[in-house]
Amino acid sequence: MARTREVGTLWIGGALSWMEQLCLKSFVDKGQKITLFSYDKIANVPEGVICRDGREILDTDDFIKYEKKDSFALFADYFRIHMIQQNPGMIWVDTDVYCHRVMDYDSDYVMGFELPGGRRVNNAVLGLPADSAILQDMLTFMEDCYSIAPFLKEALQNEYRAAAAAGAPVHVSQQPWGVWGPLMVTHFIHKHGLAHKVQPLEAFYPIPFPQRLKFLRRNAEVQKLLRPETTGLHLWASNKRELILRHDGLPRKGSYFAQLLDHHDIQPEKAPLTGRGKKKFDAGLLDDISLKQVARFADIGGNAQAMALAAWVKWGCSIDLIDIGRNGSWPEGPSDWVARYRQFLTDHGVPFDHINLCGKEDDLVPAQVVTNLTGFGDLYRIPPLGAVLDRVLGPGGCVISDIRKGSGGYPFFRQRGTLTQLSSRKDTGGEVHRVLVIADKAPTSEADQSWAEIAQGLAGKDGFYRESDAHAMLFIKRSDTLVVTFDNLDIAMEKREDKRPWGFAFVEKQGWSMLGVTAEGWTWFRDAWVDAQFDELKNTGFFQQFKRVVFYGASMGGYGACAFAAACPGADVVAISPQSTLDKALAPFETRYKTAWDRDFSGPYGDAAKASATAGRVTLIYDPYEPLDSGHVARFTAENVVKLRAPLLGHRLGSSLHQMGILSPIVLAALNGTLTEADFYQRLRARKQFGRYQKELFNRALSKGHPELARKMGRWVLTHGGNRHIRKALEKM
Known part of the structure; x- marks a missing residue:
């Protein structure tokens, strides 16, 4: 007579998603007893699942993770072996194992090969005799969190031995994925000669990991791959990522997943996929919002479908679709995405009258939650968002937005509230941060103020502050020496404790006047507004009030210093690792800074190599072994150019000079006009100890x-x- 077995599993990490609900309920519906161990109460466990406290197995609060993936799978690997030992006859199943057919194995050895070839054994389904030698071997192996597994690659074992010999053994949490999981199980299965006890691939893994995306396809395509031997079917939780990328976290109609959900009466929109490992999915971002009640959710641009659905499920709120163009203009009729978005929401239970189209300014009303994903501040310029956001975001509300590094998004949002970074990602265009902004328009300290508010206070009665959408100028009058600096405001506001442009404190200490030119992002100051400001300063005789004027900057700022020195003929220039232009016709060797390739580098301030020819002394400090930097410096051919080489210190040589303790005296002498080549190279000898x-x-x-x-x-x-x-x-x- 077949032996129907009890199965057990573990969940750590808040509410269950529809995938875990589906798998747990499948055992209940097939009549197989299933126990869910957990360390906190879980509100949405399917009826019929037995819930037990995980402390019955392991009384601990130390849930160790595979740190590289921020995954509790390591603790689950440890837990499952102890669960099997303490519950004779119980079979472990991962929470992404579906009960295709009741497990009625007579043997206490229940495991399966996960790949063709009869070698690698997975542990998503695992049963072992509680008193077996193999189980005891595994428990003994896991007692030492710093043990060096004999089944790891020899080179890695040697690296770990060297680290241990040096007094820094490598903890299991820093070791490869599966070291207490499939890698360990496979090793001990073969060590104990138990390969003949392992079920064939068809038992649990008829669709192996490399083919896991087949579960997203039509039901019929999956069914033909299943076999009579299949019992606990591993659905591979890594499919969550693909479901998010392709289908907003919900299986498409007619797919295998959709058929299973329908069969077991699981409503996926009520238990969305919120994240996996370090990756938090859109629906999971709502957990970062502390609002108890939300009456209105607004999506600007139509890229937050999964979040909108989750918001409706959580709060029953209305959903506003704000249909606005990339330049801030309103379309004549609904954009293509609107109909698809509405259909998605109504297909998953959102009443049609809860969905509002905002296609003109008069349609805008305040919302408690506003989203701006993959839109303004990421793909598009951020200033056009201002007018809409000021109408839609009310006090106490919040925004979830993407900000591309260098877009000017940080100072833009800091003017409107308190900002918290939720996650980050990199793509071909650079780094993008997902942030939460809590609306708070009454800053109480400088730490909460925007740059505009800080700058206006610094300017005083004798100075001035001017700004455009992407650039600003701050003038502070102190003495008859003027230093003109160029900087990226994002860096100043985010990475410097004093929230000041580069060199601010240094210039202030010398008692010099300062004209600080800042850009919100990586613009290379190529903007008609900036050109017009320097034209005005030149034409009104602004620079003539000073006995000495020096233009100063590094990298993009170095470009600005060299280029805009043309507004003050005779002024000196000090530039560290500068670019000459990003015009491909003039600098075809330049492969960096794609974000500014499409900017216009024509006009009197466009080519810094030419524009700086009317300056006094142009001092360029650079690394000759950085080929791109060297290529730009080579374009400066005027007689007023002095090139100071700092070999093997890289593009960010300013940082290296600072770490050596010689940046300040070098820059001070350069700004004073007293720096000689001999002095520079004498100080640079400090690099021998760097x-x-x-x-x-x-x-x-x-x-x-x-x-x-x-x-x-x-x-x-x-x-x-x-x-x-x-x-x-x-x-x-």
């Missing part, structure tokens, strides 16, 4: 085919203070 320079010089000797020279240099370094990179490299030579 770790980065030593590393780059050592690597360069090796790359040029001079290992003996590298050894000699390395031995000198190690006898004069040490360098970890060089020490490890010498050990391998």
Whole structure:
């Protein structure tokens, strides 16, 4: 007589999604007893599932993770072995295992190969005799969180042994995925000669991991791959990511997942996919909102379908679809996305009269939650969002928005409230942050103020502050020496404690006047407004009130210093790692800074190499071994140019000079006009004790085919203070 088995599993991480609900309920509906262990109460467990406290198995609050993936799978690997030992006959199943057919295995050995070839054993379904030698071996192996697994690659084992010998053993949480999971189980199965006890691929993994996306396809395509031997079917939780990317977290009609949900009467919109590992999905972002009640949810641009549906499920709120163009204009008729969005919502239970189209300014009303995903501040310029947001976002409300680094989004939103970064991602265009902004228009301290408010206070009665959508100018009058600086305001506001442009404190300390030019993002100051401001300053004689004028900046700021010095002929320029232009016709070698490639670099301030020819002394500090920086510097051919080489310190050599303690005296002398080449190179000798320079010089000797020279240099370094990179490299030579 077949032996019907009890199965057990574990859940850590808040409410269940529809995928876990589906899998748990499948066992209940098939008549198989299933126990869910957890360490906190879970509100949405399907009826019929037995709930037990995980502390019955392991009384702990230390839920160790695979840190690289921020995953509790490591704790689950540890928990399952103890669960099997303490519950004889119970079969472990992951929460993404579906009961295709009741598990009625007579043997206590229940596991399956997960790939063709009869080697690798998965542990998503696992049963072992509670008193077996293999189970005891696994428990013993896991007692040491720093053990070096014999089944890891030899090179990795050697690395871990070296780390342990150096007093820094590698914790299991930093080791490869599966070291207490499939890798461990596979090793001990073969060590104990139990491969003949393992079920064939068809039992649990007829659709193996490489083919997991087939579960997203039509029901008939999946059914033909299942076999009579199939019992607990692994659905692969990693499909959550694909469901989010392709279908807003909900299976499409007619798919295998959709058929299963319908069969077991699970409503997926009521238990959305909220995240996986470090990745938080759109619907999960609502957990970061503390509002108890939300009457209105507004989506600007139509890219938050999953969040809108989750908001309706959570609060029963109205949903406003704000249909506005990328330049802030209102379309003549509904955009293409509106109909699709409405259909998606109504297909999943949102009443039609809860969905409102806002296609003109008069349609806008305040909402408690506003979304701006993959839109203004990411793909499009952010200023056009201002007029809409000021109408839609009420005090105490919040915005969830994407901000591309360098777009000016941070200062834009800081003017409207308190900002918290929720997540970040990288794509071909750079880094994008997803942020939560809580509306608060009454800042109480400078930490809460926008740059405009700070700058207006700094300008005082003798200075001025001017701004456009993407640029600003702050003038502070102190003495008859003027330093004109150029900076990215995003960096100033986000990465500097004093929220001041680059060099502000330095210039202030010298008692000099300052004209600070800032950009909201990586604009290279290529804007008609900036040109017009410098034209006005030149034409009104602004610069003539000063005995000495120096233009100063680094990288993009260095470009600005060289280019706009044309507004003050005779002024000196100090530029660190500057660009000359991003015009592809003039600088075809430049492959960085794609965000500004489409900007117009024509006009009197466009080509910095030419514009700076009318300046006094133009001092360029750069690394000649950085080919792109060197290419730009080579374009400066005027007689007034002095090129100071800082080899092997990289594009961000300003940071290196600062770490060496020589940036301030070099810049001070340059701004004073007293820096000589001899002084510069004398101070630069400090690089001999600088770790980065030593590393780059050592690597360069090796790359040029001079290992003996590298050894000699390395031995000198190690006898004069040490360098970890060089020490490890010498050990391998």
